Amino acid sequence: MLHVQLTRRWADRVGALVGGHLTAVEARGKHMLLHLSTGGAIHCHAMQYGSWQVGEPGMERRKEDKWVRVWLLTPNHEAVFYHGPVVELLTAEELATHPALLSLGPDVLDEPFDRAAAFARVQAQGARPIGDTVLDQRVMAGIGNIFKSEGLFLAGIDPRRPAQEVSRAAMDRYWDTTIPLMRAGIETWGPTKTLPAALQGPTSRSWHWVYNRNGQACWRCGSKISRIRQGELQRATFFCPTCQVDNAAPDRVESA
Numbered sequence: 001m002l003h004v005q006l007t008r009r010w011a012d013r014v015g016a017l018v019g020g021h022l023t024a025v026e027a028r029g030k031h032m033l034l035h036l037s038t039g040g041a042i043h044c045h046a047m048q049y050g051s052w053q054v055g056e057p058g059m060e061r062r063k064e065d066k067w068v069r070v071w072l073l074t075p076n077h078e079a080v081f082y083h084g085p086v087v088e089l090l091t092a093e094e095l096a097t098h099p100a101l102l103s104l105g106p107d108v109l110d111e112p113f114d115r116a117a118a119f120a121r122v123q124a125q126g127a128r129p130i131g132d133t134v135l136d137q138r139v140m141a142g143i144g145n146i147f148k149s150e151g152l153f154l155a156g157i158d159p160r161r162p163a164q165e166v167s168r169a170a171m172d173r174y175w176d177t178t179i180p181l182m183r184a185g186i187e188t189w190g191p192t193k194t195l196p197a198a199l200q201g202p203t204s205r206s207w208h209w210v211y212n213r214n215g216q217a218c219w220r221c222g223s224k225i226s227r228i229r230q231g232e233l234q235r236a237t238f239f240c241p242t243c244q245v246d247n248a249a250p251d252r253v254e255s256a
Contacts, residue, residue: 001074002074002075003071004017004018004072004073005068005071005072006042006087007070010089014089017036021037021074023035028101028104028107028141029104029137030137030141031045033095040089040090042070042087042089043086043098049083050081050085051081051084052081052082054080055077056077057075057076059078063082063083068080069087103137103138105136105139105140106141107140107141108182113179115175118140122134122166123164125139126162129230130152130159130162131228131239134152134174143178147192149239150194151174152174153239155176156170157244159228159230192208193207194208194209194211195209195219210240211238218240220243221240221243223240223241223243226238226240226241
């Protein structure tokens with residue numbers, strides 16, 4: 001690498017990276033690891049805000065310099081990470097003992113994905129609603145808020161249902177529908193779209209089966225899509241009360 005710029009916290013380590021190169025780029029759930037020939041790795045997590053721009057050296061940046069968190073320059077490529085709140089330059093020992101990385105559950109995009117281990121972790125959540133459970137990266141890594149709602153809809157699972165009451169067959173339906181959508185998203189530039197192309201409209205509220213469609217008609221049955229808040233962080237969950245009905249205890253459903 002010809003130039004490496006990270007956040008100020010890592011200024012005393014950055015100089016040692018110049019002249020080295022990336023040996024691999026690895027995703028662990030939502031964590032990105034840029035493995036280095038000099039040892040260790042750059043660890044990034046975009047949360048809900050970060051994004052990468054990769055192109056040729058001298059590319060026109062799509063955001064202001066003040067938002068740059070990582071800047072890597074090689075003879076053939078330039079890569080810039082904007083906004084992401086997590087940037088760490090880890091030694092090999094720090095990487096091997098990193099608490100957040102060690103706590104991750106099975107990664108849904110791993111091949112093979114350990115469904116048995118993930119299902120055991122789901123069952124261990126007891127009465128916790130499945131809509132909150134699947135977002136917990138310690139249970140399974142990689143699921144975000146869109147794929148939570150979309151996958152549960154496609155699998156016909158009520159997001160309010162206690163995790164311990166969700167069968168292995170139901171979780172297999174969830175994974176069988178969600179994982180292909182996630183893999184397709186990796187290959188497609190732009191915002192996440194889960195609805196078949198023939199049904200997609202021009203706005204984000206017409207790109208998904210249920211996500212962000214509170215009060216709109218279900219594409220399958222015509223019922224109004226509902227929204228509830230779940231978990232400690234009160235993340236929004238969208239679902240069809242007709243297509244996903246079961247014996248779960250009702251939560252407060254927000255009006256459109």
